[in-house]
Amino acid sequence: MATSFQSPKGTRDFYPQDMAVRRYVEDTWRKVSIRHGFVEVDGPTFEFLDLYKIKSGDEIVSQLFHFEGRADKEGRAEHYALRPEFTPTLARMVAAKASSLPRPIKWFSLPRCYRGEAPQKGRGREFGQWNVDILGGDTPEARRQFDLESAALCLDGLRELGLTKDEVVLLWNDRSLVEHLFAIVGVPAERYPFAFYLLDRIAKLSPEQRRQLYTQNALTENETAFFEKLAAGQDPLTDAFWADLPHADVEAYRKPILDATASINAALAAMGFDGWARYDASIVRGLAYYTGFVFEIAASAGDLRAVAGGGRYDKLVEMFGGPSLGATGFGMGDMVLSVLLQEKNKLPKQLLPAPDVFIVNALDTPAAAQKLLAALRASTFNADRTAIARPGLIAITSYKASKNIGKLLQDASASGAKLAIILAPAEFERGVVKLKNLATREEKEIPLASILEEVHGALR
């Protein structure tokens, strides 16, 4: 039994190198969030199952890992689910303290999330996420700023990880522009909810399924032709799209898109992201959910899923029992991003911290080496030592019985350490040790009493 144990399918073991990559990405997300004025939050890894139905409906249940907690005195067990995303937790937390939280609420979190579905490329059953939200905004202008700040933070995170505008692109759309499109085609306003629902899933529906939906909802010939063009991936910004659609005022459709494009491009350019964004009429996923601006980050080449996605969703906090409060934000998973960073060769070569000092101990006992290790790790000078206070050094040793200095120095080099301190019996008796720079191979004798100063000097 024991030898057959594996990690569950769709999960990952993070050995030191893998973990260093994960830490690098998470630390970058955190650093960038903080300099944009966001503060970190988190919630439970599991929530009541019902919490996830509020935003996503009952159909979410089949995509979750869910389980029962301990039964109460009446024998009723509570039903929990591992979080598939952070948004319902965020909405619950904001709703609970909405009146006392300073506005705007600028929160980020780095939750680990879970999906019960079958794993695919870039899509696991456990993954990390960068979740960012801005809540509040008294005016449409303020809310517009929040949309742009959220998009700019998303791009800044990617840029900080080394990606360029040649490698990723922010594709955006807006619910109001799609409504405008519906109006031009002649979709009646009462059918907009259905039209958004249809748009959201059109790529996944078979021709037969689409035909059934058209018939059930009594779509006109015009509307049917319109949705079929979208299903075929045709772009409503092109003349070809409108060629055989009667009564279509193409310019009336294009004008607000061109205006919004100019405005968004100018704002993002001012924020340092000139040429990173593009309007894309095919960004409809989630428009049944979002109430305004919506965006995805796509890799410019290849067949990767979206790197990130987000937008404005002003009904969120109200749905979870809070006040009416504007909300905009995005989520970025670590799995597609990691594939992209590896494909584009963007990961720094050296992510594991190199030891500062390796102690080669050729003495009979470990006591002196342990004492020196402790001093190096603690090494914080005060003013009396006429040296600057500094954090502890990364100090290690081997624990071999061998006293062969040559072999121990090979271990020191293999560890990647910058310096070696050699404790040899005859020298040590004289109160002296050797300090060796493992890169230049230079070494010198120094008094044990001034070892900390010498090591800090050599590392400077």
Add this chain to the structure above:
Amino acid sequence: MATSFQSPKGTRDFYPQDMAVRRYVEDTWRKVSIRHGFVEVDGPTFEFLDLYKIKSGDEIVSQLFHFEGRADKEGRAEHYALRPEFTPTLARMVAAKASSLPRPIKWFSLPRCYRGEAPQKGRGREFGQWNVDILGGDTPEARRQFDLESAALCLDGLRELGLTKDEVVLLWNDRSLVEHLFAIVGVPAERYPFAFYLLDRIAKLSPEQRRQLYTQNALTENETAFFEKLAAGQDPLTDAFWADLPHADVEAYRKPILDATASINAALAAMGFDGWARYDASIVRGLAYYTGFVFEIAASAGDLRAVAGGGRYDKLVEMFGGPSLGATGFGMGDMVLSVLLQEKNKLPKQLLPAPDVFIVNALDTPAAAQKLLAALRASTFNADRTAIARPGLIAITSYKASKNIGKLLQDASASGAKLAIILAPAEFERGVVKLKNLATREEKEIPLASILEEVHGALR
């Protein structure tokens, strides 16, 4: 429905202040681990349920959150459990790559862990943990060093968090010392497994349950008297303990304890922890599991549970299908520790990062403010600017429609920012802004063109 939603019992919502405390503790654990030469690892949040039975037996199941994954083609669903601890994952990961991992393996992890039991003070259903392990060691001396290094790292973590030897104590015991005790009392060697099992749970058993166990296992009168003294909390280091136990050679029991105490105290003193450790015969929890040295960190006062616990367990990797490999380490939970840090008033006052700059925007449009924010957040000088390259600043603004500079400055002060940059129409037209130090209230006009240099100068 929506308004009634709460977090599940025994879990925590981490609002910004709570999260800042959690980050501070986790960052400290990480920093200290790294300077002791450990590297970070992690595994899945959930594992196959069976993995946890290997180390803890079937009885662990009732303490776990467990659930079924998606069924395979034959309709068999896999059974998973949320991890209650990291050790089985670590053992599985080490066993899988034992031959290729450099020795000693010095790993730490900061897993979030889960228990299905009812929450108590300092014991939640979801908690964070600092998990540390050293694996390998060719000689008894090397393994002894690893035990001490592990204990010293544990103490260094607590000291880095501000705790002193007056507030916490490392209490230790050793399986060999307890076996020595059994031998003196006359427990036959074949009964040691039962004796360790009994010791492990003696504090939780009723007198009736103990009596049953004595009878079932045919204990002698001597053995029974001995275990009853331990159950009553009597200390075998005292003369009173032995007064009515015949044939007891008390000095033969004390000598190895005194020798080991001297050796451990000297080693820990050399490592900077003079007077932090004490032998305690009552540290028996887990001795059925551990194979040698075992320790707990206790708060010196109050009724808190153990802050941390660990020891040597040389059978671990073999149990999980790997080779024979010495293993020593410890786990420290975040909940008891947090209570202790709060009780002792050890948490730094300012844990949330203060914004460097708050932009007071009294201009008609947000464009200039957004551009300035982006420049401050990105602000990395190169050599041409005759200034040192530095990380981006934390820069924020309010998004209010108000152009009242006095009120906006109040928002700036409330944000905790160090500096305010005031964009006012008349000055801005002249290419000038005001830079205000929010602590000293000093302000001066500066050219917009040199704002980055001035801000960095003011922050220095």
